[in-house]
Amino acid sequence: ELKVEQNPLFLSMQEGKNYTIYCNYSTTSDRLYWYRQDPGKSLESLFVLLSNGAVKQEGRLMASLDTKARLSTLHITAAVHDLSATYFCAVVRGAQKLVFGQGTRLTINP
Amino acid sequence: DAMVIQNPRYQVTQFGKPVTLSCSQTLNHNVMYWYQQKSSQAPKLLFHYYDKDFNNEADTPDNFQSRRPNTSFCFLDIRSPGLGDAAMYLCATSTGLNTEAFFGQGTRLTVV
Numbered sequence: 001e002l003k004v005e006q007n008p009l010f011l012s013m014q015e016g017k018n019y020t021i022y023c024n025y026s027t028t029s030d031r032l033y034w035y036r037q038d039p040g041k042s043l044e045s046l047f048v049l050l051s052n053g054a055v056k057q058e059g060r061l062m063a064s065l066d067t068k069a070r071l072s073t074l075h076i077t078a079a080v081h082d083l084s085a086t087y088f089c090a091v092v093r094g095a096q097k098l099v100f101g102q103g104t105r106l107t108i109n110p
Numbered sequence: 111d112a113m114v115i116q117n118p119r120y121q122v123t124q125f126g127k128p129v130t131l132s133c134s135q136t137l138n139h140n141v142m143y144w145y146q147q148k149s150s151q152a153p154k155l156l157f158h159y160y161d162k163d164f165n166n167e168a169d170t171p172d173n174f175q176s177r178r179p180n181t182s183f184c185f186l187d188i189r190s191p192g193l194g195d196a197a198m199y200l201c202a203t204s205t206g207l208n209t210e211a212f213f214g215q216g217t218r219l220t221v222v
Binding site: 033035040041042043044045048088090097098099100101102103105 | 143150151152153154155158200202210211212213214215216218
C-alpha cells in the first residue's frame with residue numbers, strides 16, 4: 001500500500017526566513033504533485049514533478065524530486081505572509097490515482 | 111474561467127435524507143474523481159470514472175454512489191447521510207495520461 005508522509009505537519013515561521021517541507025513516499029513512483037489549499041478552499045496545483053532530479057521553481061517556492069530516495073522537497077525562500085496555507089504533496093498510485101500526504105499547515109508571521 | 115465546476119458550493123442536508131452533489135467540466139477529460147476531505151485531513155479518494163468505467167475504492171462505504179451520464183458531468187449521491195459524512199467534497203478531472211488532477215471549488219456538506 002502506498003503511503004505518503006509529510007514533515008512537518010505544522011510550521012510557523014517568520015517572514016523573510018527559509019524553510020523546507022519534506023514528502024516521503026513508500027513505493028516506487030516517478031510522478032509527484034504539490035498542491036496548495038487555502039482555508040475553506042479547493043486545491044490549487046503548484047508543481048508537477050515527472051522524473052528523478054526534477055526541479056521546478058515558481059516565485060519563492062521550489063520543488064524537487066528524488067525518486068531513488070522516494071523524497072520530494074518544497075523549499076520556501078524569504079517567506080511572505082501570502083504563502084500561508086496548507087501544502088499537500090500527492091503521489092501517483094496505479095494508472096490514475098493520487099494519494100495525498102497529510103498536509104503541512106504553514107503559517108507565516110510578520 | 112472555471113474548468114471544473116461544482117454545485118452547490120454549500121449544501122445542508124438532514125440526517126438520513128438523500129443528497130446529490132454535482133460536478134461538471136469543460137476540459138473534456140477522460141477521468142473524473144470524487145474526493146472526501148474532512149477538517150484538517152488530506153483528501154481521500156472515494157471513486158473515479160475512466161470514461162464510463164467506474165472504479166470504487168475498497169474502503170468507500172456503500173452509502174456513497176456515483177453516476178456519470180456523459181463526459182462532462184459526474185454526480186455524487188449519498189443515500190443516507192450521517193453526521194460523519196460532513197466534509198468538503200472535491201471533484202477533480204484528468205486526462206488519465208499524466209494524471210495531473212484539476213480540482214473544482216468543492217462542495218461543503220453539513221449534516222444536521
